[in-house]
Amino acid sequence: MAKNIYIGEISKNKEIQEDCFLMKVKVAASFETPLPGQFVMIRIAGLNDPFLSRPISIYSFSRRNNFCLIELLYRVVGKGTQIMAGLIEGSQVEINGPLGNGFEIDSVGKNVVFIAGGIGIAPMSLLIENLSRRFPSSLMTLYFGAQRETAVVGLDKPQKLCHDVNVCTDDGSLGEKNLVTQAFQKDMKKFLPANTSIYACGPRGMLLSLAKILNKGTFNCQVSxxxxxxxxxxxxxxxxxxxxxxxxxxxxxxxxxxxxxxxxxxxxxx
Amino acid sequence: MKSKTSPQIAVHLGRLKLKNPVMTASGTFGYGEEYADYVDLNRLGAVVVKGLSLKPRLGNPPPRIMETTGGMLNAVGLQNIGVDAFIEEKLPFLRKYDVAVIANIYGETYDEYKKVAKKLSAAKGVHALELNISCPNVKKGGVSFGSDPKVAARVTQAVKEEASLPVIVKLTPNVTDIAVIAQAVEKAGADAISLINTLTGMAVDLKTRKPYLRNITGGLSGPAIKPVALRMVWEVVKKVSVPVIGIGGIMTAEDALEFLILGAKAVQIGTANFINPHATMEVIEGIKDYLTANKIKDVNEIIGTFQP
Known part of the structure; x- marks a missing residue:
C-alpha cells in the first residue's frame, strides 16, 4: 500500500516545436524520484473521454521546496495528446508513476552513445542529465534524428552535456541530411563494443534499422x-x-x- | 473503526462468503500483486485472478488493445503462466491476505477444464472457481463453450465432478439469449453465474485500412457496455435462482448499485481498475455511503429490489 495516484497541477503547457509540447506538472513532494526511462500514466482529472490514460516518458524531474516538478515532452499524435495539448495552466491531471523500469547504467568510464529519433529524445535527455553527474561529457555522444528542422526538439540539455551532438534530418533542413542510424553506423568504428554502452529511443523503423546494424557486433544496446x-x-x-x-x-x-x-x-x- | 451504525455489507453467494459485494474482474487485476501497492487487498470482496489454463499460454501477437468511445477493445488471448506456476509462484502471495481468491479457469477441452479445476481444488488458498466459457479472443474453447447451452452445461458438469470448490460460470454476451445459457449451467450444477464478459467488436484504422487489433476482433469493455450488461443481468436474474454476479462497465458505486438493485448479489470491477487503480475501494466506500444516506442497515436489503 504505497502507491498513490497524484493530482498534478499544470504550471506550463506550451508548443515548443511543430506539434511538440512541453508540459510542466506540479505534484506533491512525496512523488518518487523517477529513473531515466521511466514513465507516467496521465489523464485529465474527471474526464472519461478519452477513456484511457496516456503513457508519457519523463523528460525532466526536479524537487522544489514543497512540491516536485515533472516535465513531459510529448508530440500530438492522436485524440489523447490533442486534448492534453489544449490544457491550460492550473488544469488538473491525474498522474500514476513513476512506472516501469529505467535504463540500467553500466560502470563508469565507458563511452556512452545515445541514439534518439524525434520525440524519443525525451527519455534520452533525462538519461543524459543523470549520467552527466557521473560521466565526463567527453565520453558522451548523441546522435539525433528528426524529419525536418521544425521537428527538432529536446536538444537543450544534451547540447550542454554531451561533447559530441550529431543532428540529422530527413530533408537536410538542419544538420546532416541522413538517417540517424546511418550517421551512427558511419562513426561506429570509433567505439569499442567492450567499452561502450548504447541507449536508444525512437520510432520503430529507427530501432529496427539499429537492430540490423548492431546485429553482428557485440555492442550492448538498451532501447526504450x-x-x-x-x-x-x-x-x-x-x-x-x-x-x-x-x-x-x-x-x-x-x-x-x-x-x-x-x-x-x-x-x-x- | 466506524461507529456501529456503519451498514453491513457482507454477502453470501451460497457457500462463498464475501466481506462485501465488490470483486475484481478476471484479466483486469493480474494475479493481485500488480495492484497490491495501490489497493489493500484485504478490503476486497474477492480477487478474481487472470484466466488460468493447464499449460502456459503465449497470448495473441500485438497490437492487442485499442481505445474506443467509453471503453476499449482487447485481444490479449488469455496469456497466462499456467495453473502450476500460479499455484507455485502466485498463490503464496495471495495467501498472505485475508481475502477470497477466485481462480478463473480456461480450457480448450472438457478434460483440460477438469484438470485445471482439480489442481486448484487441491491448492490451499483458492475459495472458488470461475469458469471462463466466454473469452472471445481465443481460437479454441472460450466462447465456443459458452454459446451453446448443451456444451456450456457439459463443461459445467465436468468441472463440478472434479471441483470441491464453489463453481461460478462466467457467461458471454455474444449469444442470442443469455438466459437460456444461464438456465443450462444452473441445471448442470453451477453454484453462481457471473456476466457479462466482453462484447466482440472491431476498430478500423482509416490510414491503413487495417484493423487496429492484430487479432482483427477484440472484446469491448468499459462504461460503453454497462447498459447491455444491466439488461442481460436483468434477463438472467428473472430465470435462475443461483446467485448472479454483475459485470460490465462499472466505474462507480452508483453503477454497482444498479446491478445490485436488479438482483445481482455481487459485482466485479474490471476495466475501471486500469484507469483508476483505486476504483474498487471507491465503489465499496460509495456503496456504504449510499446505504447510510438511505438509512439501509444491510446491503442485502437492496439486492433485487428493482421496481419495473
Whole structure:
C-alpha cells in the first residue's frame, strides 16, 4: 500500500516545436524520484473521454521546496495528446508513476552513445542529465534524428552535456541530411563494443534499422519502447512486445512492467 | 473503526462468503500483486485472478488493445503462466491476505477444464472457481463453450465432478439469449453465474485500412457496455435462482448499485481498475455511503429490489 495516484497541477503547457509540447506538472513532494526511462500514466482529472490514460516518458524531474516538478515532452499524435495539448495552466491531471523500469547504467568510464529519433529524445535527455553527474561529457555522444528542422526538439540539455551532438534530418533542413542510424553506423568504428554502452529511443523503423546494424557486433544496446497501454501497471497485458526469453523462445512481455527498457538483442521484429 | 451504525455489507453467494459485494474482474487485476501497492487487498470482496489454463499460454501477437468511445477493445488471448506456476509462484502471495481468491479457469477441452479445476481444488488458498466459457479472443474453447447451452452445461458438469470448490460460470454476451445459457449451467450444477464478459467488436484504422487489433476482433469493455450488461443481468436474474454476479462497465458505486438493485448479489470491477487503480475501494466506500444516506442497515436489503 504505497502507491498513490497524484493530482498534478499544470504550471506550463506550451508548443515548443511543430506539434511538440512541453508540459510542466506540479505534484506533491512525496512523488518518487523517477529513473531515466521511466514513465507516467496521465489523464485529465474527471474526464472519461478519452477513456484511457496516456503513457508519457519523463523528460525532466526536479524537487522544489514543497512540491516536485515533472516535465513531459510529448508530440500530438492522436485524440489523447490533442486534448492534453489544449490544457491550460492550473488544469488538473491525474498522474500514476513513476512506472516501469529505467535504463540500467553500466560502470563508469565507458563511452556512452545515445541514439534518439524525434520525440524519443525525451527519455534520452533525462538519461543524459543523470549520467552527466557521473560521466565526463567527453565520453558522451548523441546522435539525433528528426524529419525536418521544425521537428527538432529536446536538444537543450544534451547540447550542454554531451561533447559530441550529431543532428540529422530527413530533408537536410538542419544538420546532416541522413538517417540517424546511418550517421551512427558511419562513426561506429570509433567505439569499442567492450567499452561502450548504447541507449536508444525512437520510432520503430529507427530501432529496427539499429537492430540490423548492431546485429553482428557485440555492442550492448538498451532501447526504450513505446506501445499502446491501458493500465501501465502490468495487469492488462495489452502492451505486449515479442521478445526472446531466457530459453531463447518467443514470449510476449509487457512494455509497461517488464520494460519499457529492453535489450535490443532480445526484441523479435516481425 | 466506524461507529456501529456503519451498514453491513457482507454477502453470501451460497457457500462463498464475501466481506462485501465488490470483486475484481478476471484479466483486469493480474494475479493481485500488480495492484497490491495501490489497493489493500484485504478490503476486497474477492480477487478474481487472470484466466488460468493447464499449460502456459503465449497470448495473441500485438497490437492487442485499442481505445474506443467509453471503453476499449482487447485481444490479449488469455496469456497466462499456467495453473502450476500460479499455484507455485502466485498463490503464496495471495495467501498472505485475508481475502477470497477466485481462480478463473480456461480450457480448450472438457478434460483440460477438469484438470485445471482439480489442481486448484487441491491448492490451499483458492475459495472458488470461475469458469471462463466466454473469452472471445481465443481460437479454441472460450466462447465456443459458452454459446451453446448443451456444451456450456457439459463443461459445467465436468468441472463440478472434479471441483470441491464453489463453481461460478462466467457467461458471454455474444449469444442470442443469455438466459437460456444461464438456465443450462444452473441445471448442470453451477453454484453462481457471473456476466457479462466482453462484447466482440472491431476498430478500423482509416490510414491503413487495417484493423487496429492484430487479432482483427477484440472484446469491448468499459462504461460503453454497462447498459447491455444491466439488461442481460436483468434477463438472467428473472430465470435462475443461483446467485448472479454483475459485470460490465462499472466505474462507480452508483453503477454497482444498479446491478445490485436488479438482483445481482455481487459485482466485479474490471476495466475501471486500469484507469483508476483505486476504483474498487471507491465503489465499496460509495456503496456504504449510499446505504447510510438511505438509512439501509444491510446491503442485502437492496439486492433485487428493482421496481419495473
Amino acid at each position: 519502447l513505446e506501445e499502446r497501454m491501458a493500465c501501465g501497471t502490468g495487469a492488462c497485458m495489452g502492451c505486449a512486445v515479442a521478445v526472446k526469453d531466457k530459453k531463447n523462445t518467443l514470449a510476449y512481455q509487457r512494455v509497461c512492467a517488464d520494460g519499457p527498457v529492453f535489450n535490443l538483442r532480445d526484441i523479435i521484429w516481425e
